[in-house]
Amino acid sequence: MKVILQVITLLVIFLIPFASWQPVSAEEQTEKVEQKEEFDYKSAEFKGVASQFKCTCGCGQDHYECDPSTCNLTTEWKADFVEMMNKGMDKDEIRKYYVDIYGEEILTAPEKKGFSLTAWVTPFVVLAGAGSGVFFVIRRWVRRKNDNDTPTLMDENLTTDETENEILQSMIDEERKKFF
Amino acid sequence: MYLVGNLSIYIGLAISIFSLLIFIIGIYKQDQRFINSGKGGVLAAFICTAVASAILLYLLATEQFQFQYVHDYTSSELPLIYKLTAFWAGNSGSLLLWSLFLSMYTVMVVFSKKMKGNPMVPYIASIMLTNVIFFFFILGFVAKPFVLLDEVPIEGKGLNPMLQNPGMILHPVTLYLGYVGLAVPFAFAMAALILRNMDDFWIKMTRRWTILAWMFLSLGNILGGQWAYVELGWGGYWAWDPVENASFMPWLTATAFLHSVMIQERKNMLKVWNVSLIITSYALTLFGTFLVRSGVLTSVHAFADSNLGLYFLIFMAFAVLGGLYVLMSRYNLIKRDAGQFHSFLSKESSFLINNLLLVGAAFAVFWGTIFPLVSEAVRGTKVTVGIPYFNAVQSPILLSMLFVMAVCPLIAWQRSSAKNLRKNFLYPSIFAIIAMVLMVVIGVRKTWAVIGYGVIAFLLITHYLEFYRGVKARRKMTKENIPVALWRLMVRNRRRYGGYLVHLGIAFIAMGIIGSQNYDxxxxxxxxxxxxxxxxxxxxxxxxxxxxxxxxxxxxxxxxxxxxxxxxxxxxxxxxxxxxxxxxxxxxxxxxxxxxxxxxxxxxxxxxxxxxxxxxxxxxxxNWLWLGSIILVIGTLFAVWSGKYGNITPRYSGSKREVS
Missing domain, CATH: 2.40.128 (Lipocalin)
Incomplete structure (x- = not known):
């Protein structure tokens, strides 16, 4: 019972930062902003569009992050995005428009089609393959153990009182050091 | 200064080559006199790098603009501290720093009291000297730190303002200490294999080296992130830039290594895997350097384009192929001790899953980093693989990793029974679900954030219970009060509880990452x-x-x-x-x-x-991200601190030789 109370206390402490945080998502914030003004370069909708394209000024950032005060290039891009968004084009249409002109190189991430799809799926395919490998290896090792012997009472004791065993061992070591 | 600086590098190169040869002859002839001479050479090589470093620092501090390096990276109005830190602002200076650390580590290993009389020493020294020779060669013939200009300029070009930040004083140094630190367990592993020592002596001896190298890698990455946050005006701390990835990959594989060695120590298993992990980790540090110095990928961190990358690529290939050759030549001996698992539900299994996810994450980072080159080779289109890709691919893998980290401490070694699982996971699961529900009520509604914070709550509870049970068990036997029992529990099991502190640090870092990525x-x-x-x-x-x-x-x-x-x-x-x-x-x-x-x-x-x-x-x-980083460092230091109850030096029981 005592431990449950302690865990509840821990949980409450954990939740305190969230309670005072009152997270507002970017979308909600954008709604508030857009009620007052037409447009904000840092709005969630604009972010969705502009962060798809990398800035070629050498800053290594996308057009959402790139600061227009130090990059003339991004100023024009940003203005074009706004114009297209005002025309009613969505982020996919805008992406397609630029990819048709500049190629896939202009994007900040590979497309999820054609050869570029391999960029996205390979890590998970490899992970799944390796995971299957690990499963079969463990199964083989477990079978080998089961073939050799059966669990003993000692095994069970080892698993249930592992912490106590370790503490006991450390205390024995401590006592031994006192005398030798 | 010009002469002394250059001479120290060329003499250092000559001495290192001599030492390597004399070690090989000593090993071949089994003559201790040759080995002792080689050891003297190791010390002399370190003195050479120390002299070269001291001279470069002096030149930087005293504005000797006739030297190209000083002219390129400093100016007279620069504060002294940044004149000195310009040491690692350029190619040749940073490689000199690398050489200094490498030769220092070689001396520390060769003259270590714990390794006195150990036949592995000449082998370890030879492997580390091969690295030292490579760096001396680069400093002597490719990236020379002491080059005089034809005319003496009145003023220097100055240091990139972005590098004039306290974070940049420590970030490269800690990263290099981490990179170079991984050379030590690599050398020990190779030496053990060459000597056909199939026990875990090399792992126990390098435990502290590996953990400290890991800590420095962590610190290097964190300080880099902190610098980006306060200095670049971009508001972020990690951009998945190829060079950032290059330092993250060895961190992931070294983390996997630190966990999987516990299985070798306990069960005498995974020997091939552990050696492979350390070869991979070390090779990845060279791969990172190759990326920074070659300019093959666009990176904001890259040094000026040079042909240095090619040399690192060749050396990396040499290290990997050499390592694999040694591993394969001893493969039959290593696999002979294949062990057994008691159950799927055991700590051993959870460590394997941990390794799978960590190495899988490292592979995903590697694949994303090199994909532009793959795409260019296959289709002729060099695509960019940036933040959206890495965030999407890494999030599920690293979140699964957090979950395994939460589960692992409460699973018993050998076998966990259903009763054991119920006892350990019932309350944490219930409370984690309650935490997720409450967070949704509070307003945290994004799926990834809710799942992520739920897993973190689960992790915090499982780790708390681990401390709670330890204290309870200790008090049952000793009747100590809670703070005393907690302290004694921790200092007598430093590795275990230091590791838990590191886990807690990671949990706080994850809290910061999830919050800042989802609700900015x-x-x-x-x-x-x-x-x-x-x-x-x-x-x-x-x-x-x-x-x-x-x-x-x-x-x-x-x-x-x-x-x-x-x-x-x-x-x-x-x-x-x-x-x-x-x-x-x-x-x-x-x-x-x-x-x-x-x-x-x-x-x-x-x-x-x-x-x-x-x-x-x-x-x-x-702030949670920075707090977690501090806890991570404290936990690591706590785990390796020897103190009164530190680990006893492992006993060498491997092959005997007449030289040591």
């Missing part, structure tokens, strides 16, 4: 003097735009009065700095910190009529 807000506004910007519950009044001069730099700054829910928080001053000796200006953000969130203010642009454009960001929970 941003706005960009142009306002007149006296007008305000509102974001969330903040009101920011633009009061003043002015300029001042600091040395040769002009600084434009704005005074912003901050209110949160009507409560004044003071005046902040974001700046734009125009450097006297650097073309690009930089933005110095002003940051209002709290445990809840950071208010991040950037002065972007201004007009003659006083109007100014500001970028205002709210980054939630950033």
């Amino acid at each position: 807000l941003e706005t960009m506004k142009t306002v007149k003097l006296g007008e305000s910007i509102e974001i969330k519950d903040y009101k920011i009044i633009y009061e003043k735009l002015d300029q001042r001069k600091e040395g040769i730099n002009d600084i434009i700054y704005a005074d912003l009065r901050i209110f949160q829910n009507g409560k004044p928080l003071g005046v902040m001053e974001p700046e734009k700095v125009f450097y006297g000796n650097w073309e690009q200006p930089s933005s110095e953000p002003a940051i209002v910190n709290s445990w809840k969130e950071d208010l991040y203010l950037v002065l972007s642009a201004w007009e003659n009529d006083g109007r100014a454009t500001f970028i205002v960001k709210i980054n939630p929970m950033m």
Whole structure:
């Protein structure tokens, strides 16, 4: 019972930062902003569009992050995005428009089609393959153990009182050091 | 100075080659005199790098602009501390620093008391010397630190302003200490294999080296992130840049290694895997250096383009192929001791899953990093693989990793029974679900954030229970009071509880990452003097735009009065700095910190009529990220601190030789 109370206390402490945080998502914030003004370069909708394209000024950032005060290039891009968004084009249409002109190189991430799809799926395919490998290896090792012997009472004791065993061992070591 | 500097490098190279040869002859002839001579050579090589480093520092501090390196990276108005840290601002200086650490580590291993009389020493020294020779060769013939200019310039070009930040004093040093530190377990592993020592002596002897190298790698990455956050005015801390990836990959594989060695120590298994992991980790440090120095991939961190990358690529291939050859030649001996698992539900299995996810994450980073090259080779199109890709691919893998980290401590070695699982996981699962529900009620509604914070709550509870049970068990036997029992429990099991502290540090870091990635807000506004910007519950009044001069730099700054829910928080001053000796200006953000969130203010642009454009960001929970980083370092140091109850030096029981 005592431990449950302690865990509840821990949980409450954990939740305190969230309670005072009152997270507002970017979308909600954008709604508030857009009620007052037409447009904000840092709005969630604009972010969705502009962060798809990398800035070629050498800053290594996308057009959402790139600061227009130090990059003339991004100023024009940003203005074009706004114009297209005002025309009613969505982020996919805008992406397609630029990819048709500049190629896939202009994007900040590979497309999820054609050869570029391999960029996205390979890590998970490899992970799944390796995971299957690990499963079969463990199964083989477990079978080998089961073939050799059966669990003993000692095994069970080892698993249930592992912490106590370790503490006991450390205390024995401590006592031994006192005398030798 | 020119002569002494260059001579120290060429003599160092000659001595290193001599030492390597003399070690090989000593091993071949089994003659201790040769080995002792080689050991003297190791010390002399270190003295050479120390002399070269001291000379470079002296030249930098005393503005000797006739030296190209000093001219390229310093200027007379630069504060002394940054003149000295310009040591690692360029190619040759940073490689000299690498050589200094490498030769220092070689001396520490060769003259270690614990390794006295150990036949592995000549082998370890030879492997580390091969590395030292490579770096001396680079310093002597490719990236020379002591090159004189034809004319003596009056002034230097100055240090990149971005590097003039306290974070940049420590970030490269810690990263190099981490990179170079991984050379030690690599050398031990190779030496053990060559000597056909199939026990875990090398692992136990290098445990502290590996953990410290891991800590420095962690610290290097964290300090780099912290520098980016406060210096670049971008509001982020990790951009998945190829060079950042290059330092993250060995961190992931070294983390996997630190866990999997526990299985070898306990069960005498996974020997091939552990050697492979250390070869991979070491090779990845070279791969990172190859990326930084070659310019094959676009990176904001890259040094000036040079042909250095090619040398590193060749050396990396040499190290990997050499390592694999040694491993394969001993493969039959290693696999002979294949062990057994008691059950699927055991700590051993969870460590294997941990390894799978960590190495899988490292592979995903590697694949994303090299994909532009793969795509170019296959289709002729060099695509960019940036933040959206890495965030999407890494999030599920690293979140699964957090979950395994939460589960692992409470699973018993050998076999966990259903009763054991119920006892250990019932309450943490219930409370984690309650935490997720409460978070949704509070307003955390994004799926990834809810799952992520739920897993973190689960992790915190499982780790708390681990401490709780340990204290309870100890008190049952000793009747100590709680603080005493907790302290003694921890100091007598440093590795275990230090590891748990590291886990807690990672949990806090994850809290910061999830918060700042999912709930950041941003706005960009142009306002007149006296007008305000509102974001969330903040009101920011633009009061003043002015300029001042600091040395040769002009600084434009704005005074912003901050209110949160009507409560004044003071005046902040974001700046734009125009450097006297650097073309690009930089933005110095002003940051209002709290445990809840950071208010991040950037002065972007201004007009003659006083109007100014500001970028205002709210980054939630950033302080938790930094707190977690500190806990991670404390936990690591706690785990390796020897103290009164430190680990006893493992007993060598491997092959005997007449030389040591």
